[in-house]
Amino acid sequence: MTPSQQRILTIGLVTLGVLIVGFFGLRTFHAFREFRGHRPPGPPFGDKHAETDVELIRDWMTIGSLSRMYDMPHRLLYDALGIPPNGNEKKSLKQLNDEYFPDQPGFVLETVKAAIQANLPPPTATPTSSP
Amino acid sequence: MSDYLLTQIINQGAPLFGLILFMGALGVPVPASILLIAAGAFSQQGILTWYSAAILGLLGAVLGDAVSFGIGYYARDWVQARFGKSATWKSARDTFDSRAGMAVYLTRFLITALAVPTNLIAGGSGIRFRRFMTYDTLGEMTWVILYGGLGYWFGSNWEVVSDFISNFGGLLLGIVLLGAGIWLGTRQLKKRAATLDLDLEE
Numbered sequence: 001m002t003p004s005q006q007r008i009l010t011i012g013l014v015t016l017g018v019l020i021v022g023f024f025g026l027r028t029f030h031a032f033r034e035f036r037g038h039r040p041p042g043p044p045f046g047d048k049h050a051e052t053d054v055e056l057i058r059d060w061m062t063i064g065s066l067s068r069m070y071d072m073p074h075r076l077l078y079d080a081l082g083i084p085p086n087g088n089e090k091k092s093l094k095q096l097n098d099e100y101f102p103d104q105p106g107f108v109l110e111t112v113k114a115a116i117q118a119n120l121p122p123p124t125a126t127p128t129s130s131p
Numbered sequence: 132m133s134d135y136l137l138t139q140i141i142n143q144g145a146p147l148f149g150l151i152l153f154m155g156a157l158g159v160p161v162p163a164s165i166l167l168i169a170a171g172a173f174s175q176q177g178i179l180t181w182y183s184a185a186i187l188g189l190l191g192a193v194l195g196d197a198v199s200f201g202i203g204y205y206a207r208d209w210v211q212a213r214f215g216k217s218a219t220w221k222s223a224r225d226t227f228d229s230r231a232g233m234a235v236y237l238t239r240f241l242i243t244a245l246a247v248p249t250n251l252i253a254g255g256s257g258i259r260f261r262r263f264m265t266y267d268t269l270g271e272m273t274w275v276i277l278y279g280g281l282g283y284w285f286g287s288n289w290e291v292v293s294d295f296i297s298n299f300g301g302l303l304l305g306i307v308l309l310g311a312g313i314w315l316g317t318r319q320l321k322k323r324a325a326t327l328d329l330d331l332e333e
Contacts, residue, residue: 003319010316017309024301031295051176056287060134065141069176069287092138 052120054113059094063112070116080115081108133162137169145170145179149187156195158247163192164278164300165293171282172289181283185275192239192271193264196250200263203254210255224256231258232266239270240277244304 001009050071057066063085067074078085083100091099097108140148148170155163167188174181227234231253238249253263278296282289 006315006319010312010319013308013312013315015312017305017307017312020305021302021309022305024298024305027298028295028302031291031298035291035295051287053287058134060138062138062141065173065176065178068178090138090142092134094134095138 052123054117054120057093057109057113057116059097059106059109060092062090062092063096064089066112066116070120072116072119076119077112077115080111133165136161136166140166140170141173141178145183145187148179148184149191151191152188153191153195156192156246156250157199162297164243164274164296167275167278168282168289168293168296171279171284172286173282174279175283175286181279185279188279189268189271189275192274193268196246196267196271197260197264199247199250200254200260200267203251203256204260205254206251207255207257227252227256228258231256232262235263235266236270236273239267240274241300242303242307243274243300245307 051069054070056069061069063074063077066072066077074085078088081096081100083096088096093108093112097105101107136151140151148166151161151166152163155161170179170184170188171181173179174184234249235253238246250267281292281296285292
């Protein structure tokens, strides 16, 4: 490699490095702030507990996975959508939306969120320590 | 693509997860680290069985690394013919040989973007396959336990962890490139200074 080629390589590496550090540095900082705001939802090991936050539902999830995640019968979610379970078990919410409600974008996601929210168990009061 | 793969992992389970990690180790652009964190979360939710996901994931990643090491090994004649006479190439190869174990180990879980190039260089540089596999398996085990464990621990909140880790990986890659550039530049300056000194002495 000639000295001028080495110089070009050095400048290229430094420039690329600075750009990548700047770009991902900012993103890492923002992600870290988000990360610190979240705590693990419950005991990491031992008894599994059902999720209660419907804002964690994404359109790549399936009815079956949501049924497990929120500990809810899958029949209830299919009924809320008015579609049969047979043949739809492996489809994501987005696929179900595209197939059954193509003219209503986001309908399946919102309906499933509402159905789960309506059927969540009431929050249990945390015991307060008496003086 | 991530969304499609996540749905398929939910449907097909650990065997598909292992296959995806195998392809990722071969250089197919799949978001392997994100899927590993997600698999940890799916295990916590009861969608996957944690031990089958961990074993098949590890197996897929290690097998993929072995194959890409093999590609580097069989391409070394071509690389040798093309760059073999270059002093820079020889110097880079010697530097890699002396730090190969650490490079293989760290690129499995810390600077994952450099994992495939490291496999190819390792295969072409002549380091022994057994030595490569030892560091590779240790590194992949760290990756699976660390990333999968974080996904398991954070459960449904895994996306926050994944976002942080993806960006942190990018930041580390930038630091490595910047460091390599500074190291090269410093070496060139030292060389130039040494040549000037020689000229002055004459």
